[in-house]
Amino acid sequence: MVPTSYYLVLSAILFGLGIVAFVFKRNIITIFMSIELMLNAVNLAFVAFSRALGRPDGEVFVLFVIVVAAAEAAVGLGIIILTARNRRSLNVERVDLLKL
Amino acid sequence: MPILENLWIIPLLPLLGSAINGLLGSKWSKSLVNSVALGSTGISFVCAIEAVREFLGYYEEHHQAFVKQFFDWIVAYNDARFGFDLQIDQLTVVMLLVVTGVGFLIHIYSTGYMAHEEGYYRFFSYLNLFMFFMLILVLAANYVLLFVGWEGVGLCSYLLIGFYFLRKSAADAGKKAFIVNRIGDFGFMLGMFLLFRTFHTLDFTTLFAQAATLPPDAMGQFGTITIACLLLFMGATGKSAQIPLYVWLPDAMEGPTPVSALIHAATMVTAGVYVVARSHVLFTHAPSAMYVVAIIGCATAFFAATIGLVQSDIKKVLAYSTVSQLGYMFLACGVGAFGAGIFHLMTHAFFKALLFLSAGSVIHAVGGNQDMWTMGGLKKKIKITYWCMLFGTIAIAGFFPFAAFFSKDAILFAAFNHEPAGKVLYVVGLLAAVLTSFYMFRLIWLTFYGEARYDEHKVHVHESPFNMTVPLMILAVLALTGGWFALPALFGGKDYFAEFLSPVFGAVTEAGAESAASLEHILSGVAMLAAASGLAVAWRMYNKKVEQGQSTGLHKLLYNKYYVDEAYQAVVVGPLMWLSRNILWKVVDAGIIDGTVNGVAHGASGIGDVVRHTQSGNTRSYAVWVIVGALVIFGIVFWPLLHPTVVGGVR
Amino acid sequence: MNEVLTQYAFLIAAIIKIVILVFIVLTVDAYLTWLERKVIAHIQARWGPRRTGPFGLLQPLADGLKFILKEDPTPTGVDKTAYFLAPFLTLLLAVTSLAIIPFGPDFKVFGYTTNFGIADVNISILVLFAITALSVYGVALAGWASNNKYSLLGGLRSSAQMISYELAMTLSVVGVLLIAGDFSLKGIVLQQEFPKLGLLSWNIFAIGHGYGFTQVIGFFCYFIAAIAETNRIPFDLPEAESELVAGYHTEYASMKFAMFFIAEYTAMLTVSCLATVLFFGGWLSPFPGSWTFTQYLPTLLLFGLGAYAIYMSIGYETMLGRLVMPGVGTAMIVIGVVLALIPDLNHFVQGPFWFVAKVFAFLFFYIWMRGTLPRFRYDQLMTFGWKFLLPVSIANVVLTSAVMLWRMPR
C-alpha cells in the first residue's frame, strides 16, 4: 500500500514545478499550461485525500475542478488568440502595457 | 385652550412665512410675498392675543406661569434635559404683545418702505425669520432654548444690517454687530454653563425655585450667583448695546430703516433687558451684580445721550438715543425696579419704533438722504410724518401725559429710593433726561423748521403712502397712551402695570403710600422741568438760521463719539489683526497646516515614486508577487501545523 | 514453478493473448485492404487485384513488403520528435483500444477461467473513449510536425473533426449505458443475453428487459460519428487528396505511412467491434437458444467456402491457384467436420464466430459506403456534426432516460 503522504508530497512537487513554469516560461500558452499543471497537482491531492479518508467528496471536487479548468481553457485560449492577433507576439514580457 | 396648548403655532407661523418667501418668493409678485409675510405675522399676532387671553384665564385658576414641554431636544443624562419647552407668564405676555404687535405694524410699514428695493422677498424672509427667533426667545422656558432665539435674532440682525451687502459699509456694520455680539454671547454661554454646573438644570421654573432658597451673596463679595449674573449681563450688554459693547448699534443703522425700528429699537436690543428681568431672582441674590448693572446702565444712558447731542445723521441720533434709553432700562433693573424697566421697555418700543419709522418716512421723503444739515422746513411738506415725529419726540422727552413720562418717572423714582448711592444715579439719570429732550428737539428743529437746506430742484419732497403712514399713526396713539397704565399711580392710585407684573417680580414695595406719592409728585415735576429745559435750550439754539459750523473741542470729541471706535481699533482690533496676519496666517496656517497637507501629498507622491516600480507591467514579476502572497497565506494558515505545540491550526 | 504459474497466470495469459491478438489484428487489417479493393472494384465493375496470388490474395503481403523496403526520407525542417512520435502514437493507441474488446464469453483452459479479449476493465468503455480521445494527437502532431501547409491543414481539420464527433459518439452511447447500467463491455453484452428472444433483446431493439428502449437513433448517431472518427469516406476530409494532397500523412513514406494506414484500419475494426458489442449483442447468436441447429452454422459456412474454393480452382489461370486452392478448400471442409464432431470446440467457437460475422458485416458496410458516397464539404461536416448529430444524440439520451423512468418498475 502506498502511504497517502507520498501522493501529497508528489502533488506538492508537481505544484512547485508548476509555479516554476509559471514564473519562468515566457510563452503565454505555456504559462497557461503550467496553471493546468498546478490544477492537476491539486487534483491529485484531492483524490489522495478522498481515498485516505474514505469519502468520495474529493473525487467530486476533482470533477468540478476539471470542468472549471475546461471552461477556463476555452475562455483563456480565446483571449490568447485575441492577444496574439493584436500584438503579434505570444511573449508575456512583450505584453506590458499594464503599467504607469 | 387651543392656542395655549399649542403655543408652538405662534413662532411657527413666521418661520413658515420665512421659509415660503425665502424658497419660493424670488419668482413671486410683491403682493404675493406681502400676503405671505403679513399673513404669517398677522395671524401669529392674533394667536398671541388669543394665547394671552387664554393665559389670563389659566392664571385665574392656577396662579402660576404656564409651561408646556413639547419635545425633548437634548437629553444628556438623566438629570440634564433641555426640551422645546414654551412658557407664558405676565412678563412673556408683555414681550409677546410688543414683539408681535410692533412687528406686525413694522411689516406693514416695510411693504411701503421697501417697495422699490431689490431682494424684496429676501427682506421679508429675513424679517419673518427674525420674528420667529424673537418669539422663541421670549417664549422659551429654559436658558438653552432662549439662547437659540438669542443667537437667531443675532443672525437675523446680521443679515438685515448687511441687507445692502453690496455696500461695503453695510457689510462691515453687519460683521461688526455679529462679532461684538459674539463677545457678549461668550459671556452668556459661560453664565449658562456656570448655572448648569451649580443647579444641574436650566429650566427657569426649577432653577429659580432652587435659587430663591439660596442666601444672597453679600454686597461686594463675588459668589457663584454673582459671577453667573455678571456673565449673563455681559451677554446682555452685547445684545442691548451697553457700555462697553454698544459700538455696533450706531453702525447697525446701515440697515433699512424698518429694520432699525424693529430690531435695533423695539425688540431685539431689549432682549438683554428681558433676560436680566427674566433672571431677576438670580440678580436679587447678587446685590453687587445689581450694582454693576445699575452703574453701567446709568453711565450708558448719560454717555450715549452726550454723543447723541451732536450727531448730524438723523438715524444716528435715534440710535444713540436708543442706547441711552436702554441704559435707563438697565438702571431700572439695577435698582431692582424690574417692573419699571419692562414698563419703559414697552413704552420705548412704541415711541422709538414710531420715531424710527417717522425718520424713515422723512428719509423716504427727501430721497434717501439722512443728513439733518441738508434738511429743514419739511413741516409743510409732510404733515403726517411731522405730527407723528413730534408725538414721538414729546413722548421720549417725557412730557405729561405721554408714555415715557410715566416709565422714566418710575425708573428715576426707583433710583432715587435706591440705597446706597441712589441719589447719584438719580442725578445722572436726570441729566440724561435733559440731554434726551435736547437732542430730540434739536432733531425736530433741524429737520422740520427753518428754511430748506436741500436743493429744491433735485429733491422733490412727498408724503409717504398710506401703508407707511397708517402704522405711524397707530404707533403715535400708542406712544401717547402707552403709559396710562400707571396714570392712577400719580393720584395715589395703583400702578396697574406693576401690579400686572407683580406675580413675576413680586409685589412692588410702595414705600409709604402718601409720602411716596408726594415724593413722586415732586420728582415728576422735576423731570418735567428737565424735559422743558432741554426743549428750551434746543429752541434757543436752533430756532434760527443754522449752519453746520466747524466743530471744535468738546463738540469735536462728542462728534467723534469720544473716539471709542478708534480706541477699540487701536487696542483690540489692531493687535488682533496683527496676530491673525503674522502668527495665525503666516505661521500657523501657511506654515503648519498647509505644510502638513502639502507634506502628506509630497510624501504620498514620493512613496508612489518608489512603489510604482513594482508596477512593471511585466506579467512574470506579477506572478512572483502572487507567489509571495500565497506563501504568506500558507505561513499564516499552516504555521500551527508545523509546530504541534501550538493548539489549533487548520486541517 | 507451479505456484509461480498460478501467481502470474494472469500475466502469462495476457501476454499470450496479446501476441495472438496483435497477429490476428495485423492480418485482418492487411486482408481488410484486400477486401476493400475487391469490393470497391466490383462496385465499380472492375476486377481489383488478381495478379498476386489467387484472387490477388497475396496482394497485402506484397504491399507490406513494399512498405518495408521503400526508402524513408525525412523532409527538412520537420520537428523530429513529433514527426517520429506521431505514427507510433497513432498505431499504439489504435491497437491498444482493441485490448478491451471482449470477443467472446469466458471459457476454461487448464481449469483456469479466462476470456476472449485481453483486459476486462470495469470501465472499459470509458477507457476506450479515453484512448480515442488521445488518438487525436497522432493526427494533429503528424500534420503539424511535417512542416507542410497541406499536412497542417489536414491535421487541424482532422483534430477539429475528431473532437466534434467524439462528443456525438460519446453521447450516442449513453443510451446503451443507461439501459445496461454498467461501464464494462462484457457486462453490456451479458445484459443483452435473453436466450429465448435472440436478436430482439439486443440493445438496438432492447425488447429483452421491461424497461429498455430501442437504440436505433443512438446506433445511427454512433455509426456516423464513428465513421467520422475514423476519417473514412464520406468524412475523410483530413486526407482529401483533391484539396490537400494526402492530408496529415503527406510527408510520411514507407513504414511510418504504413503505421498510419494500419492504425486507420484498426480503428475501423475497433469501432465496428464496439458497435457490435454495444448495439448488436457482441458474441451473442441472433437466434433464440431453442434453435439448436443454428450452432452448426460455422460448419456450414466452412463447407460453403471450401466447396467454392475447390470449384473455382478448376481451370484457374495461374498454376499456383490450381495447386493451392483445392488444398485450402479441403482444409476448410475438414475443419468444419472437426467442429461439427467435437461439440465443446463447436460451442467454444460459437461466440467468436458470431462476433466476427457481425464485425465483418460492419466492415463491409464501411467499404460499401466508401464505394457509394461522395465527400462532404468541410463546413457541411462541421454543421452536420454540431447542429444535427449532437442534438439528436442528446435527444436520444433524454428520450431513453424518460422512457426508462416511465417503464422502470417502482
Next chain:
Amino acid sequence: MSATLIVFFVLAALAVLGAVNLIVQRHPIHSALSLIVVMVALAGLYLLLGAEFVAAVQIIVYGGAIMVLFTFVIMLLNAGEEEHTNFSKLANIAGIPLAVAIAGFIAATIVHSGQPLPPAAAQGSLTNTKTLSMMIFRDFVYPFELTSFLILVAILGAIVLAQRER
C-alpha cells in the same frame, strides 16, 4: 517494495519528468506533449488509487479536450520557439527559491501534520462510479448545475472573444 509501490514510483517519476520537461522544452508543442504525459501519469495514479472514473475523465477531458485545444491553438497561431527575453529581474532571482519554498512548505506541513492519514486506497474501490454519481446528482446537484451554467457562459465568451469582428 510491493508491486503497487513500484508502479507508483514509476508513474510519479513519469509525472515529475514530464513536469520538468514542460519547463525545459522551448517549444510550446513539446511542453504540451510533456504536460499530456504528466496527465496520463496522473490518470495512472488515480487508477492506482482506485478512482477509475476520475482517471477516465482525467484523460478524456484533460487529455482529449483541453490539451487538444491547447495544441490546436498552438498550431493555429503557429507559435514558434519562445524567445528568451529577460525583462523581469525579479522573476529570475526570486522565482526558484519561492517555488521551492512553497513546495517545501506544503511538503513539510504534510509530513508533520499531527494526525496520521490512513494509507490511500486502503478501502479499495469504495467509490465506484455509482456512488460518485449519487454524490454528484444528490448532494452536489446545485454546484453541478452551476458548472453547467459556467460552461455555457464559457462557450459564449470563447465565441465572442475568438470571432473576428466584422
